[in-house]
Amino acid sequence: MSRRRLRSSTVVLGGMGVLAAAITSCGSEPDKRCVDPITREVLPNYECDGNGTRSGTYYYGGSTSSGKVSGGSFDKAAVERGGFGCSGSGGG
Secondary structure, three states: HHHHHHHHHHHHHHHHHHHHHHHHHHHOOOOEEEEOOOOOOHHHHHHHHOOOOOOEEEEEEEEEEOOOOEEEOHHHHHHHHOOOOOOOOOOO
């Protein structure tokens, strides 16, 4: 009898994990990094806020390797994340 309870608890906990992932993915923002738009070199965030000497631009998604970004986009809408049941037309 305890085996049966263990299985049903596992199913409930697994289902809750899927639900939690769906809820958080609907509202999550893609990663953003401040980068030089020409060299794609990662810059400090203040360079994108207009307080630096360089003119940085936010780069969304992708990854960083050797101080440069790739695999993402300068267009946030191009990398918006969607989850289970997300419409993709949500605000952000």
